[in-house]
Amino acid sequence: MATNVSKEQAASARHADLYDFLINYHNSNFKIEGDSIRPKDNHSISIKKSYKGYKDFANEEKGNSIEFLTNHMGYTFVEAVQALSNVSAPAQPADISQKDGIKNVPPQFPAPVDGRYKNLFAYLKNRGISTETIQMLVEQKNMYQEKSKNNIVFINMEKDFAEIRGTYTLGKSFHGIVPHSRHDGFWWFRTSRNAAKCYICEAAIDAISLYELHKMHGNMEEAYYISIAGVAKQPAIDRLKNSKLDIVLAVDNDAAGQKCRDRNSELEYILPINKDWNEDLQA
Numbered sequence: 001m002a003t004n005v006s007k008e009q010a011a012s013a014r015h016a017d018l019y020d021f022l023i024n025y026h027n028s029n030f031k032i033e034g035d036s037i038r039p040k041d042n043h044s045i046s047i048k049k050s051y052k053g054y055k056d057f058a059n060e061e062k063g064n065s066i067e068f069l070t071n072h073m074g075y076t077f078v079e080a081v082q083a084l085s086n087v088s089a090p091a092q093p094a095d096i097s098q099k100d101g102i103k104n105v106p107p108q109f110p111a112p113v114d115g116r117y118k119n120l121f122a123y124l125k126n127r128g129i130s131t132e133t134i135q136m137l138v139e140q141k142n143m144y145q146e147k148s149k150n151n152i153v154f155i156n157m158e159k160d161f162a163e164i165r166g167t168y169t170l171g172k173s174f175h176g177i178v179p180h181s182r183h184d185g186f187w188w189f190r191t192s193r194n195a196a197k198c199y200i201c202e203a204a205i206d207a208i209s210l211y212e213l214h215k216m217h218g219n220m221e222e223a224y225y226i227s228i229a230g231v232a233k234q235p236a237i238d239r240l241k242n243s244k245l246d247i248v249l250a251v252d253n254d255a256a257g258q259k260c261r262d263r264n265s266e267l268e269y270i271l272p273i274n275k276d277w278n279e280d281l282q283a
Contacts, residue, residue, distance in 0.1 A: 016052070019036075079108075107162060109155060120143070121134055127281075137208070142154065154227065157188075160182040188207075189225055190222075198224035199224070199226065199250040206278055247267050249264060249270075
């Protein structure tokens, strides 16, 4: 991974469209209000569409696109510049092959921790995921604990998309996508090479939780469990529609999830009893 960036890259990133970047890569962390978005955990901050920065109305703090990512999203300066530099890159056409259509700038995946994944196991077990399932996904190289921040990296088999989840148990944990991940990419695992059905979830933890619930109830069907890392990721859903899989929408039981079901009304769907499958699992 690059450790520095040019002045030209930094200048371009400062003026990148922050609204579009956050909608594309961190949609699940934000709420749309008119022509603006606000972090779900800090409603005083506003990012307007086509505005190159943000404003915090609680303390009058203002900043550019880089400063928002470094001050409020946990990015380093270099990570922020690299991520924002790709905002204006043209979208690739959707297709059904995970190996095609990768953007010119490949994802920069965080390095794994050297040793045991203590934070990963502790966090997922605290969310109700069994040790057996965690071990299975680690051995399949579907996820690992990163070295610098101890986040969990849910990486797909094709190495063109990864979802990140913070492991801090106090407050709302960080949730995002590795910069430069494929715009219509998704994370997945399957129970069999013969799997013909796929469950589309909003987050990796929800996909794993749904698998755990199925296992608990003796429903060991051959299936894919997929995370699109944000209910607004319609390009990923469209790409899966072009596959030969039997698709079941398994997004959250909330207003955003209902909008997704309405957009894809031709698809079968299932609903969690609570807001999401992890809440069902923990209940």
